[in-house]
Amino acid sequence: MTPEISVLDLVPVRAGQTSAQAVASSLALVELADRLGVRRYWFAEHHNMPSVASTSPPVLAAAAAMRTERVRLGSGGVMLPNHSPLIVAEQFAALEALAPGRIDLGIGRAPGSDPVITQLLRRSGTTSDVDRFPEHVNDILALASPTGATVRFVSGEEYRVLATPAAGGLPEVWLLGSSDYSAQLAAAQGLPYVFANHFAGEGLERALQLYRSQFRPSEIAAEPRTFITANVIASPTAEEAEERMLPYARMMARLRGNRPMAPLETVEQAAAAETEDHFAAPLIDALRRRWFVGAGAEVRERLAAFAAQHGVDEVMVSLVAGAYDAEPVDAAPGRVQTLEQLFS
Numbered sequence: 001m002t003p004e005i006s007v008l009d010l011v012p013v014r015a016g017q018t019s020a021q022a023v024a025s026s027l028a029l030v031e032l033a034d035r036l037g038v039r040r041y042w043f044a045e046h047h048n049m050p051s052v053a054s055t056s057p058p059v060l061a062a063a064a065a066m067r068t069e070r071v072r073l074g075s076g077g078v079m080l081p082n083h084s085p086l087i088v089a090e091q092f093a094a095l096e097a098l099a100p101g102r103i104d105l106g107i108g109r110a111p112g113s114d115p116v117i118t119q120l121l122r123r124s125g126t127t128s129d130v131d132r133f134p135e136h137v138n139d140i141l142a143l144a145s146p147t148g149a150t151v152r153f154v155s156g157e158e159y160r161v162l163a164t165p166a167a168g169g170l171p172e173v174w175l176l177g178s179s180d181y182s183a184q185l186a187a188a189q190g191l192p193y194v195f196a197n198h199f200a201g202e203g204l205e206r207a208l209q210l211y212r213s214q215f216r217p218s219e220i221a222a223e224p225r226t227f228i229t230a231n232v233i234a235s236p237t238a239e240e241a242e243e244r245m246l247p248y249a250r251m252m253a254r255l256r257g258n259r260p261m262a263p264l265e266t267v268e269q270a271a272a273a274e275t276e277d278h279f280a281a282p283l284i285d286a287l288r289r290r291w292f293v294g295a296g297a298e299v300r301e302r303l304a305a306f307a308a309q310h311g312v313d314e315v316m317v318s319l320v321a322g323a324y325d326a327e328p329v330d331a332a333p334g335r336v337q338t339l340e341q342l343f344s
Helices: 019-036 057-065 085-098 115-121 130-143 180-189 204-214 238-256 267-276 281-290 296-309 333-342
Strands: 004-009 040-043 072-079 103-108 149-152 158-161 172-177 193-195 226-235 292-295 314-319
Touching: 004 019, 004 333, 019 040, 019 057, 019 333, 040 057, 040 103, 057 072, 057 085, 072 085, 072 172, 085 103, 085 130, 103 130, 130 149, 130 172, 130 180, 172 180, 180 193, 180 204, 193 204, 193 226, 204 226, 226 238, 226 296, 226 333, 238 267, 238 281, 238 292, 292 296, 296 314, 296 333, 314 333
Parallel strands: 004 040, 004 314, 040 072, 072 103, 103 172, 172 193, 226 292, 226 314
Antiparallel strands: 149 158
């Protein structure tokens, strides 16, 4: 298949669904992804959102590793200012031991939540200093390596620190972002890079141009490595795809309109609310123009053209198809259907 398909999963939670049911839906989806030949499957990190159960990428990746055989698994991404670099290095070194050669560590700089939750997450002293983000990325690379890192005290004494006692391999580290800053940092450090196109409104072309033009080869990557992300809904008919788009689009409109958040509506709930509440219409129209929504063949063609336009061989899809009232709460038929349509 050209381009290759990867998946970004936020583990969406819909009305009437428990976190356990949402997680079960995603784990069934990752099993399908493994069978279909998806290149990689990443879990996002978001906090205190009623519609998102993906709070801990390493936990979800570990569960996914036990259910898969070939797909690469990881984070899209770990929001580094929320965590100690040593803890991140240890978690992903453990994942690498669990699924050797299949682990990706995507690292981001954003908090992944609101200011109150950010303060709760960052009660960890200087490790939460956003200005030290480049330093902490380097710390993770060193700590997760087989040789580890060395702490040097004022006295001159050295202390060796290893994320795991006998690493046999490294997770593949990717830098994620939605700004010029992240593109330039990835280029300067010679790291693979992904622009969060599924979330950001503008800036994809500029970010890729900056990354490619400023890239400095490193031991990790000899040349620029990147792919693109996109929100995707593919159904047997364009009409069904449009219906399944509305719940997630309304959630995004509420987020960007700074309105109270709630679990994802069902298709029927979203359609009924839209007839009474038109606040979201302009935002939804803007989102719709950037998303890939339609019948399977049309979406496949558009994704191929999108990848060719930006010179990449991989597209990471965020499967944003909503659910109908009658569909089971422990499954995600719309998301399953989208993935199957992309590989049909």
